[in-house]
């Protein structure tokens with residue numbers, strides 16, 4: 292079921308002008324009640340992902356799944372940004388995503404300064420801003436700009452973005468086009 296957005300049209304248009312200015316044109320507004328948070332996502336982080344315990348913006352350096360659900364519950368308006376990319380090898384993805392995430396950080400800052408004090412970004416990939424991650428929040432080398440990904444916040448990205456009308460598929464290898472998503476929590 293789709294829920295009504297809780298941000299007036301003129302305010303949305305003002306923010307859309309900011310998105311445009313930063314070069315982000317592929318996005319959808321959503322009501323955060325449509326963000327699906329699931330325990331299975333955290334299990335995938337804990338068992339099968341090499342970043343668990345090594346990336347300071349990934350589990351276990353994130354809130355519990357129930358705290359993540361509470362976090363999303365506190366918002367009434369959010370935006371999903373869509374990014375497409377094909378890479379030849381895994382390292383190429385990790386060269387591309389920090390650049391996009393840093394640009395998104397600037398966008399988050401501008402939305403905050405526009406009067407949205409709760410503005411909070413979820414990166415479109417695990418935080419890879421540093422070559423050598425500190426591994427814990429206390430040892431994060433860039434805590435002002437480091438953000439968790441939606442997956443680190445236990446978001447079932449597949450279900451959530453499909454519901455919003457975006458494409459996403461399980462990829463069998465790196466030669467296939469990726470569809471990646473950042474979330475901007477607005478208010």
Ligand code: SF4
Nearest residue numbers: 418421424425431432
């Ligand atoms: S900013 Fe650097 S140290 Fe902090 S989580 Fe990201 S990669 Fe790790």
